[in-house]
Amino acid sequence: MQRDGRLGVGIVGAGRVGPVIGAALAGAGHAITGITAGSDDDRVEAVLPSVPVLETEEVLRRSELVILAVPGDQLAGLVAGLSEVGAWQVGQLVLHTDAAHGIQVLAPAAAVGAIPLAVHPAISFTGTTIDLRELSHAWAAVTAPAPVLPIAQALAVELGCEPVVIAEQDRAAYAEAVATATAFSRSIVGQATTLLAGIGVENPGGFLSSLVRSTVDQALAEASPGVAADEPGLDA
Numbered sequence: 735m736q737r738d739g740r741l742g743v744g745i746v747g748a749g750r751v752g753p754v755i756g757a758a759l760a761g762a763g764h765a766i767t768g769i770t771a772g773s774d775d776d777r778v779e780a781v782l783p784s785v786p787v788l789e790t791e792e793v794l795r796r797s798e799l800v801i802l803a804v805p806g807d808q809l810a811g812l813v814a815g816l817s818e819v820g821a822w823q824v825g826q827l828v829l830h831t832d833a834a835h836g837i838q839v840l841a842p843a844a845a846v847g848a849i850p851l852a853v854h855p856a857i858s859f860t861g862t863t864i865d866l867r868e869l870s871h872a873w874a875a876v877t878a879p880a881p882v883l884p885i886a887q888a889l890a891v892e893l894g895c896e897p898v899v900i901a902e903q904d905r906a907a908y909a910e911a912v913a914t915a916t917a918f919s920r921s922i923v924g925q926a927t928t929l930l931a932g933i934g935v936e937n938p939g940g941f942l943s944s945l946v947r948s949t950v951d952q953a954l955a956e957a958s959p960g961v962a963a964d965e966p967g968l969d970a
Contacts, residue, residue, distance in 0.1 A: 740764050741827070744797030745782075746790055746812070748772025750861030751831050752803030753781040755893065758869055759801075762892035767796040777861055791821045799827040799889075806832040810839050817842035829853055829889065834909035836877040836902035851886040852877040852905070855895050858916060870894035875908055877901070919950075 743759050744767045745752040756766050760782070768788035772778055775787070794800055794816065804812055809832055816822060824847030828840055833854045840850035854875040857868045874895035878886035883899065890897035900908050923939075923946060930938035 741799040742767045742797050743799045743801060744788075744793035745769040745801045745803060746793055747801070747803035748775075748778050748787075749803065749805075750859040750865075752801060753778045754859060754861065754863075754865040754869070755801050755803060755831065755855075756785070757781050757863065758866055758893045759799075759889075761866070764799070764892075768793045774861075781861070781863055790816065791819065794821045794823070794826070797826070799829065802828065802830040804830075804832075806834050809835060813840055814842045817846060820846075822846050822848045825849065827851060827885065829886070831855070833875065833912045834905060836900070836905040837879065838902060849882050849885070850878065851882065851889070853886055853890050853893070853897075854908075854912075855890075855893060856912060866894070872896070873898050875900040875905075877905060 741759075741764045743756060743764045745756045746769075748769055749772060752769065752772075756769060760766050766782060766785045768786045769778065769782060770790050770793060771787050778785075778787075788796070790812075802809060802812065809830055813828075822828070822843045826843075826848045828843045828848045829851040830840065831854055832839075832852070833856075836852050837844070837850040840848070840852075844850045852875075855869055855872050856874060857865065857872045859865050872895045874890040874893065874897050876883070876886045876890050876897045877900050887897040887899075923942065926942055926946075927938035930941060935941055
């Protein structure tokens with residue numbers, strides 16, 4: 735780690751999450767050392783202009799903080815594979831963004847001296863700079879060993895989020911809550927817009943926008959009595 739607290743940050747995963755996380759950390763003053771290739775290089779370039787596209791092992795070699803922004807079903811294999819080739823560095827921060835996993839999935843990296851962190855920003859990523867505004871209103875689930883928990887919390891804050899500590903054994907329940915909220919919301923909105931389109935309403939999504947947002951905001955406020963309306967996720 736550099737003396738001023740700024741880190742060289744490498745990103746493994748160029749889907750919707752990784753580039754946005756990188757842009758948020760760059761905005762907090764960290765230096766992005768590289769990102770792995772993705773399926774939409776133009777979108778990545780728009781979010782992280784001029785960041786070099788590197789092989790995974792080279793990203794790790796250059797970085798003090800490595801962001802693993804890959805699907806959860808790929809995470810364990812990726813971490814183990816990089817351990818087998820000796821890619822992790824002693825004292826290197828390794829942060830993944832998957833909702834379902836805590837730090838146990840990072841055990842192979844931790845075994846050789848890397849520092850495991852799990853930070854999941856609770857937003858639906860689009861993979862564009864729009865997400866940076868959403869992060870500033872979001873919460874993030876944080877799991878880390880007690881001695882380094884403040885580091886994970888600080889990184890969540892630098893993303894723009896309010897950190898909430900989730901115990902390792904509670905990550906599965908947390909992930910289920912996130913999946914339930916997102917899947918149910920998409921399903922209900924899809925059903926409602928289909929019904930409106932069926933009776934000739936033009937732009938059914940726009941028609942329902944204010945109704946859905948205000949209803950969800952009210953439901954969230956009722957689910958969190960005593961929480962101020964200007965807290966993340968509870969816009970008035």
